[in-house]
Amino acid sequence: MARHSWAKEVNVPAISETIKSADWKTEKHVPVIELPEKIEAGKEFQVKVSLGEGVAHPNTTEHHIRWIAVYFQPEGAPVPMEIGNFEFSAHGESVSGPNKGPLYTAPSVVVTLRSDKPGVLQALSYCNIHGVWENTAEVKF
Numbered sequence: 086m087a088r089h090s091w092a093k094e095v096n097v098p099a100i101s102e103t104i105k106s107a108d109w110k111t112e113k114h115v116p117v118i119e120l121p122e123k124i125e126a127g128k129e130f131q132v133k134v135s136l137g138e139g140v141a142h143p144n145t146t147e148h149h150i151r152w153i154a155v156y157f158q159p160e161g162a163p164v165p166m167e168i169g170n171f172e173f174s175a176h177g178e179s180v181s182g183p184n185k186g187p188l189y190t191a192p193s194v195v196v197t198l199r200s201d202k203p204g205v206l207q208a209l210s211y212c213n214i215h216g217v218w219e220n221t222a223e224v225k226f
């Protein structure tokens with residue numbers, strides 16, 4: 086029996102086909118992954134994932150980065166493991182109207198990790214207007 090695909094019936098792409106990537110130096114939606122120069126097996130290290138290192142992304146009530154998700158795929162693992170999912174919830178909303186509020190969360194997060202295996206860090210960022218973007222970085226010992 087053929088597997089039912091709702092997406093095919095309504096002619097929209099699978100979500101994996103909509104994830105975009107590019108060079109973060111020129112494309113403001115791509116998450117930038119920063120790693121220490123030296124990482125040791127079994128020892129904690131910090132990873133920073135942020136946007137806007139090359140070109141700033143807007144941070145307004147109408148147009149902003151809603152979340153960043155970070156995964157790690159250890160060498161030989163069949164699927165990525167989720168490290169964390171970070172939501173950025175304040176974008177100038179106010180009872181006075183959009184962009185009248187005092188608070189804005191910037192799309193930037195630092196996580197501390199420890200891994201016994203090398204692998205690949207994967208980051209996704211979601212813009213409420215321009216969708217999901219990805220980037221990867223290699224973790225070597």
Ligand code: FE
Binds near residue numbers: 214
């Ligand atoms: Fe955008």
